[in-house]
Amino acid sequence: MGEQTTRQRRQARTRQAILDAARELIVERGPDGISLREIARRVDYSPAGIYEYFGSVGEIIRATCEEGFALLKAEFDRVPLDLPIPERLVELGMAYIAFAQRFPQHFLLIFTRLSSNLQDSRASYDDSDTYGVLQRCVQEGIASGVFHPRPGFGLDEMCHYCWALVHGLAMLRVTHLQHVAQHFDLMHRRILEVQVSSLCHP
Amino acid sequence: MGEQTTRQRRQARTRQAILDAARELIVERGPDGISLREIARRVDYSPAGIYEYFGSVGEIIRATCEEGFALLKAEFDRVPLDLPIPERLVELGMAYIAFAQRFPQHFLLIFTRLSSNLQDSRASYDDSDTYGVLQRCVQEGIASGVFHPRPGFGLDEMCHYCWALVHGLAMLRVTHLQHVAQHFDLMHRRILEVQVSSLCHP
DNA sequence: CTGATTTCCGAACGCTGTATGGAAATAGTA
DNA sequence: TACTATTTCCATACAGCGTTCGGAAATCAG
Numbered sequence: 117m118g119e120q121t122t123r124q125r126r127q128a129r130t131r132q133a134i135l136d137a138a139r140e141l142i143v144e145r146g147p148d149g150i151s152l153r154e155i156a157r158r159v160d161y162s163p164a165g166i167y168e169y170f171g172s173v174g175e176i177i178r179a180t181c182e183e184g185f186a187l188l189k190a191e192f193d194r195v196p197l198d199l200p201i202p203e204r205l206v207e208l209g210m211a212y213i214a215f216a217q218r219f220p221q222h223f224l225l226i227f228t229r230l231s232s233n234l235q236d237s238r239a240s241y242d243d244s245d246t247y248g249v250l251q252r253c254v255q256e257g258i259a260s261g262v263f264h265p266r267p268g269f270g271l272d273e274m275c276h277y278c279w280a281l282v283h284g285l286a287m288l289r290v291t292h293l294q295h296v297a298q299h300f301d302l303m304h305r306r307i308l309e310v311q312v313s314s315l316c317h318p
Numbered sequence: 319m320g321e322q323t324t325r326q327r328r329q330a331r332t333r334q335a336i337l338d339a340a341r342e343l344i345v346e347r348g349p350d351g352i353s354l355r356e357i358a359r360r361v362d363y364s365p366a367g368i369y370e371y372f373g374s375v376g377e378i379i380r381a382t383c384e385e386g387f388a389l390l391k392a393e394f395d396r397v398p399l400d401l402p403i404p405e406r407l408v409e410l411g412m413a414y415i416a417f418a419q420r421f422p423q424h425f426l427l428i429f430t431r432l433s434s435n436l437q438d439s440r441a442s443y444d445d446s447d448t449y450g451v452l453q454r455c456v457q458e459g460i461a462s463g464v465f466h467p468r469p470g471f472g473l474d475e476m477c478h479y480c481w482a483l484v485h486g487l488a489m490l491r492v493t494h495l496q497h498v499a500q501h502f503d504l505m506h507r508r509i510l511e512v513q514v515s516s517l518c519h520p
Numbered sequence: 521c522t523g524a525t526t527t528c529c530g531a532a533c534g535c536t537g538t539a540t541g542g543a544a545a546t547a548g549t550a
Numbered sequence: 551t552a553c554t555a556t557t558t559c560c561a562t563a564c565a566g567c568g569t570t571c572g573g574a575a576a577t578c579a580g
Contacts, residue, residue: 147434165558273505283490284486354568366530
């Protein structure tokens with residue numbers, strides 16, 4: 117049993133080393149720069165040796181994306197829970213965008229490569245309950261009477277509304293506007309404030 | 319001179335055949351499925367022969383994206399100009415989303431591969447003035463007093479607000495929600511209506 | 521018909537992900 | 551400790567990719 121754990125620990129350490137190399141590679145070269153052979157070089161393995169730990173390069177990408185979701189969740193957790201709900205919703209949105217700006221390659225990997233990967237393996241992934249954070253915030257806003265749902269525009273629509281906007285803002289920032297030096301933070305905040313206020317007034 | 323035009327016409331026809339093959343390939347296999355060698359096979363050329371017409375596979379992608387922008391512009395042009403401005407803005411957004419749903423591979427190519435392509439060649443691309451359509455519509459709304467700008471939330475912010483939301487809705491639809499059978503059209507419309515109304519009330 | 525130019529391709533280079541079969545290292549057991 | 555079984559790891563090979571280069575073929579201009 118102790119020996120088994122020794123093996124498992126070694127296995128886990130190697131797995132993590134592979135994921136670390138993958139993460140560095142993504143940061144350096146972007147989503148297209150991921151290469152199983154380059155990862156193998158960095159962890160001093162042969163290309164074939166990697167297959168003992170991951171079944172394909174797609175699995176490595178999936179695992180790296182899950183690490184990314186954990187990072188996003190960490191950004192969410194830094195938003196104070198005692199903030200008034202409208203402000204909290206704005207801050208959650210800003211956290212989403214901040215994540216995209218701080219880890220643009222991770223963000224792009226998750227939202228432009230993950231889904232095309234999954235249609236092959238049909239497997240799911242762990243998003244660290246990031247959507248749940250949004251959902252609970254909006255739900256709280258509705259329950260406390262701050263947000264006003266109407267027929268055909270309830271919790272689901274509100275959540276999708278919020279998610280789509282911050283997703284669009286973040287995505288545009290790291291793709292089409294990636295080379296624009298201007299700071300968008302203030303504009304983003306103003307936009308989010310307008311959106312949140314549109315949830316308040318019926 | 320007549321002979322020159324003969325050559326130029328032949329050249330243009332071959333170029334178009336290459337782009338047609340590229341477009342079909344994208345539709346069949348998605349943004350990752352583009353292959354210069356497969357394009358060459360379909361137009362009965364050798365891989366090296368393609369380089370007489372395009373300097374790299376990146377150039378083919380750029381040209382295909384520009385074709386995509388023209389398609390998007392065509393969707394925009396189907397929106398009646400005599401519609402009241404708020405409804406017109408909603409319809410423009412729906413047209414954007416409709417384009418993404420009708421040509422998901424084109425949409426993904428444009429908004430997830432084009433920008434990573436361009437950082438290499440530093441070159442620009444023709445977006446068929448699609449952003450201009452949005453800008454003029456919002457501008458008209460402000461000028462006619464339907465939309466109410468405020469300090470720190472003027473034309474630019476409004477446009478970015480609108481673009482980001484529809485972009486997020488469209489992107490989520492064709493990536494993370496691509497396998498959800500449910501029809502999102504009604505939800506999208508409701509969301510856009512809420513957003514546009516938030517531009518009207520100060 | 522001749523010379524210049526454009527068009528096209530065969531071959532090669534270096535890169536990629538992945539499958540296979542067997543060697544090396546490690547583990548459990550007698 | 552010695553033997554067997556399992557896990558770990560790699561050399562090799564295969565098929566694909568984008569791109570470059572040199573020269574052949576076709577087309578053009580004079």
